[in-house]
Every structure is written in structure tokens, then in C-alpha cells.
Amino acid sequence: MSFKLFKTIGVSALALASFAAAPAKADEQYVMKITLPTIHETNWEAATEYAARVAKDSGGRIKTEVYPASQLGSIPRQIEGVQFGSIQCAFIPPEFFVGIDPRFQLMAAPGLVNSMENARKVAADPEVRKLMLGLGANKGLHGAGLFIATPSFIITKTGIRHLADFKGKKIRIFASDFQKVAFERLGATPVAMSLGDVLPAIQQGAIDGAVSGLTVYTTMSYQDAAKYVTETEQPYIFIVIELSSKWHDSLPPDLQKVVDQDATAESESIYSYAVQDLAGGRKTWVAQGGELLDLPPDEQSAMMESFGSVAEDVSKKDPVLAAGYKIVSDAAKRDR
Numbered sequence: 001m002s003f004k005l006f007k008t009i010g011v012s013a014l015a016l017a018s019f020a021a022a023p024a025k026a027d028e029q030y031v032m033k034i035t036l037p038t039i040h041e042t043n044w045e046a047a048t049e050y051a052a053r054v055a056k057d058s059g060g061r062i063k064t065e066v067y068p069a070s071q072l073g074s075i076p077r078q079i080e081g082v083q084f085g086s087i088q089c090a091f092i093p094p095e096f097f098v099g100i101d102p103r104f105q106l107m108a109a110p111g112l113v114n115s116m117e118n119a120r121k122v123a124a125d126p127e128v129r130k131l132m133l134g135l136g137a138n139k140g141l142h143g144a145g146l147f148i149a150t151p152s153f154i155i156t157k158t159g160i161r162h163l164a165d166f167k168g169k170k171i172r173i174f175a176s177d178f179q180k181v182a183f184e185r186l187g188a189t190p191v192a193m194s195l196g197d198v199l200p201a202i203q204q205g206a207i208d209g210a211v212s213g214l215t216v217y218t219t220m221s222y223q224d225a226a227k228y229v230t231e232t233e234q235p236y237i238f239i240v241i242e243l244s245s246k247w248h249d250s251l252p253p254d255l256q257k258v259v260d261q262d263a264t265a266e267s268e269s270i271y272s273y274a275v276q277d278l279a280g281g282r283k284t285w286v287a288q289g290g291e292l293l294d295l296p297p298d299e300q301s302a303m304m305e306s307f308g309s310v311a312e313d314v315s316k317k318d319p320v321l322a323a324g325y326k327i328v329s330d331a332a333k334r335d336r
Contacts, residue, residue: 035089159293202226
């Protein structure tokens, strides 16, 4: 899947503004389909907990259904479904929404944060939340939550032990110019791809490796296709909780409050699980026959140095993107 395909998402969603929300009935039950690309890891746990919160706090007036592992289509199709209201909620890394607004990729800036705790604080920062959750408001999206899931890990068939090993490799990335430029600087060929296509692409040799969370590899049994995982940690992977504006607007005020407050609560409470999931993922990967690799300390430092100016170099071409990056980078520095 090409990087350009992700950038086409959201154009037709402008038509959503012409729809008026129907009057709500106090005893009416609403269905909330929650979609996500992963399963049995932090994002899935958060979506499942959120579904339970909403069902409980709405007194059963909202019937929640969770569809993990891209059951409702590829990531672009999931996003379109939320925009048009056929899907009511999505738990997806924000950079996949770049076709709607380039600022969705801000959280994927390499070097933005330097630890899980730093990432947690940035996701909870009021200025960052205001910015990130407000994106896409005029294109069918209602941002409700933002949280850190995991650092990035790179899986390959042959193993990346040194920076030189990146050269010439086709690496799956998320739909972000920040990631694209970062991996180009390492000599790799970045390929934006929806998660459902990644494992077959590795098995067929279409790509040499991929960027994702470690527990995605463990729960989806990647070890049979590629056994080497390098802990680069960059960039960190955040998740945004996006609701369909059309659906959200159709809810009575008390239920709007429920879905919004529960998203905020879940974004905060999932952190402890994310930390435990990360630690458990390392043990599970090794137990499954995989290997964990690290770059030598001097090469890790060299990689971070090469990443240091990526976000500024990319965002300086777009004043709006640059202003957004200043907000998130200032928060990251402030919250370290």
C-alpha cells in the first residue's frame, strides 16, 4: 500500500456537514462499534476496557461491540467508516489520519519523547490534547482520547545489529513523513502499509522488515516469518480515540458526556497495563523463539542524532505543521 493512498482519506468527508443529527430519545439504545487494527496487546486492552466503561456508565443505553485485528477493513477503511458514521469509534495511531490533517503525524516525530513516562505526560498535556483531539473536527471526527501504547521495535528476517544493516532494506512504516524521512536517513526504503498487510508482505519478501510494537509481533505470531527484533524505541507509538462526529452529535448530552469522559479516563488508566505489556512482550518474544537485538550504544546515539532534526526539517515546509510541532515538542521538553 503506497504512502499516497493514506493521504486520500478524508476528502469526501466534507459532505458530512450537510447532515443534521436526528432528535434523540431518552430511552433509545445506541450501537457503538469500536474498531482497531491489533489484538491482545495494549491497544486492544484499552478498547476493551473503554467498551466496558461506556456500557456500564451509559446504563446499557450504549451497546458496545469491539472489532480488533482489522475485522472491519484495512486502516484506511476503518477511518472512512468512522468519518461517515458506519463505525462509531476507532483506536488507531494518529499518523494514519494524515490524509485528513498532516498534523495527525506529530506524535510520530522521532526523538519527540525519550521514555514511556515522558510519553504518558505528553499525551496527558492539556495543550497537546487540545491540539490533537481537535484535528478532523470539520471532517467527521470527534477526538476523545490520546494515550501512549509502546516504543517502536523493528522486526526483520536477517536482523539489524548495526546502523549499516538498514541500508537497502524495505521497511514498513506508519503513514508519516516524519517516519519516512527518518528511515531514508538510515539508508532504508520506507513503505507505508496498513497492519493487516504487513505479515504477508514479510512472508512473501515484498518487504524486509517492519516498524510496530513488540506485542503486535508476539500476538500475531510473527516469529515464524522473521525472528529478529531490534529495540530502536523510536518513534514511540501513540493511540488516538476518534469518534464519529455524526454519531456523537446524535447522542443526548448525558451520553456525549459519558463517551468523552470515559475516553479520558481510559487514556489515563491504560498506562500501567502498557508498561506491564511491554515487559511481558520481551519475555514472550524470546520464549517464542525470537531474538531481541540492540544497536551498540554509540550507534544508537548516532541514530538519535540523525533523527534530531527530522521533525523540524519536515515541518518547516508547512507553517501550520511547524506550529503544531512546537506545541508537542515544547510539552515533551517540559514534561521530561
